[in-house]
Amino acid sequence: MLKTLLILCGSLLLCEGGLVKIPLIKFVEEKNLSHELQKLQIKFNITDIATMPPKYHYLDFSFYGKITIGTPPQDFLVLFDTGSHLLWVPLKTYTLDNEDFGRHHQYDPEKSQTYQLNGQPFFMIYESGYLSGHLVEDTVSLAGKEIQNVTFGVATYRPDATFRYAPYDGVMGMSFFNSSLHYAQPIFYDLMKQHKLEENVFSFYYLRNGSTRLGGELTLGGINPDHFEGQLHYVNISRKYHWQFEVESAHVNKIQVCKKCQVIADTGCNGIGLPRDDYHRVNRAIGATIDPETYQFVVDCNKINQLPEITFKIGDGIFTLSGQDYIKRLNNRCVSGFHNIGSAKFWILGDLFIGKYYTVFDFDKSRVGFAKTKQNIQITI
Numbered sequence: 001m002l003k004t005l006l007i008l009c010g011s012l013l014l015c016e017g018g019l020v021k022i023p024l025i026k027f028v029e030e031k032n033l034s035h036e037l038q039k040l041q042i043k044f045n046i047t048d049i050a051t052m053p054p055k056y057h058y059l060d061f062s063f064y065g066k067i068t069i070g071t072p073p074q075d076f077l078v079l080f081d082t083g084s085h086l087l088w089v090p091l092k093t094y095t096l097d098n099e100d101f102g103r104h105h106q107y108d109p110e111k112s113q114t115y116q117l118n119g120q121p122f123f124m125i126y127e128s129g130y131l132s133g134h135l136v137e138d139t140v141s142l143a144g145k146e147i148q149n150v151t152f153g154v155a156t157y158r159p160d161a162t163f164r165y166a167p168y169d170g171v172m173g174m175s176f177f178n179s180s181l182h183y184a185q186p187i188f189y190d191l192m193k194q195h196k197l198e199e200n201v202f203s204f205y206y207l208r209n210g211s212t213r214l215g216g217e218l219t220l221g222g223i224n225p226d227h228f229e230g231q232l233h234y235v236n237i238s239r240k241y242h243w244q245f246e247v248e249s250a251h252v253n254k255i256q257v258c259k260k261c262q263v264i265a266d267t268g269c270n271g272i273g274l275p276r277d278d279y280h281r282v283n284r285a286i287g288a289t290i291d292p293e294t295y296q297f298v299v300d301c302n303k304i305n306q307l308p309e310i311t312f313k314i315g316d317g318i319f320t321l322s323g324q325d326y327i328k329r330l331n332n333r334c335v336s337g338f339h340n341i342g343s344a345k346f347w348i349l350g351d352l353f354i355g356k357y358y359t360v361f362d363f364d365k366s367r368v369g370f371a372k373t374k375q376n377i378q379i380t381i
């Protein structure tokens, strides 16, 4: 009986105040490194990211999950992104020639009793153009938790290739809110205001290893101890805009590659982004060399197991990534996951790091926490 109740809590969320668990789907897609880096450039206002050769593509994961919008609910798949603020989904339009959003789910305000027009235009620059539309308000549900009057964007125009083939329909921003820069407060603020959570905390579990489509869990309202082992190590946020904090130091072998670096935890980014000098320093320290064809740092695929670890000291915790973690295979090439983000003054830790370390985003205490992810855990929906 108890077990049944627990399962009900986990799946249907009949328990007010409990954890809200959103299963994440993992999808391997072909990514254009140029695009990915330009996305970071725009997201983090970096002026000078180097352009990559056009053919530079790689396979990597996207993690996303289901939300519903409107009354009755309409389903959407969104990327949960701690590096941006706005929730947006495509808008249904009835013009025959508008195929911008192709086969993606499209929000239909006429079919929602709780829809309200806000009308303010929104505009987001993307690598190959811009995404634009206007703001609306409606009820949004996250794993059954209803949040009323959420202001979000409905996109009527999107840049060429970026979202056409994306496995998800839209993006749900989860950064901090800055009213002088942002269109609307991130949805987590509405969730907090409507007092639906025990703690104003959310946590990401990304399961990079393993072949299942089920790729992790986003937990709202706290942490899910099933998904990590050992202790959580916390560090305070240094700038309440992105989820930015200070890393005490990072080493490869005895070489110090960072001392009191500013770092941003970004669930919507794949690799690890490094300012130009650090990019060269880290890649040389791991023994990577520049491939003359792609201008990327590569290593010998047979030697991944012998590559040195990179060790981060964060708060009172030590976190390591091994060659298995930070090298990406591309056909028969093995490419470094440490990317060049030009003149940025911070590092970006994407899913390479978050996949190895369960990551807690704590609004109440303005801090982030990390602990070793448990691998191969079954997630139940």
Ligand SMILES: *[C@@H]1O[C@H](CO)[C@@H](O)[C@H](O)[C@H]1NC(C)=O
Pocket (backbone or CB within 6 Å): 045, 047, 181
């Ligand atoms: C982006 O960077 C430019 C130049 O570094 C700066 O003038 C501008 O205020 C920044 N924008 C934001 C939104 O931080």
Ligand SMILES: *[C@@H]1O[C@H](CO)[C@@H](O)[C@H](O)[C@H]1NC(C)=O
Pocket (backbone or CB within 6 Å): 032, 033, 034, 035, 054, 055, 127, 128
């Ligand atoms: C990858 O992105 C770059 C920069 O936007 C673009 O020039 C190139 O055509 C893209 N490659 C493909 C195959 O889409």
Ligand SMILES: *[C@@H]1O[C@H](CO)[C@@H](O)[C@H](O)[C@H]1NC(C)=O
Pocket (backbone or CB within 6 Å): 148, 149, 194
């Ligand atoms: C949402 O908006 C409706 C209509 O303006 C209002 O009646 C309702 O109280 C609002 N709900 C919340 C939680 O603010």
Ligand SMILES: *[C@@H]1O[C@H](CO)[C@@H](O)[C@H](O)[C@H]1NC(C)=O
Pocket (backbone or CB within 6 Å): 178, 179, 180, 181, 240, 241
């Ligand atoms: C919000 O953004 C403005 C403009 O960049 C900045 O001056 C201000 O400090 C920011 N506020 C917070 C709380 O970060």
Ligand SMILES: *[C@@H]1O[C@H](CO)[C@@H](O)[C@H](O)[C@H]1NC(C)=O
Pocket (backbone or CB within 6 Å): 236, 365, 366
């Ligand atoms: C982190 O912030 C809390 C207050 O929010 C403060 O008490 C604590 O000393 C800070 N920790 C460090 C290591 O700065």
Ligand SMILES: *[C@@H]1O[C@H](CO)[C@@H](O)[C@H](O)[C@H]1NC(C)=O
Pocket (backbone or CB within 6 Å): 208, 209, 322, 324, 325, 355, 356, 375
């Ligand atoms: C994935 O598996 C490999 C080999 O078993 C291991 O070395 C690596 O640490 C694992 N990655 C994560 C993120 O746990």
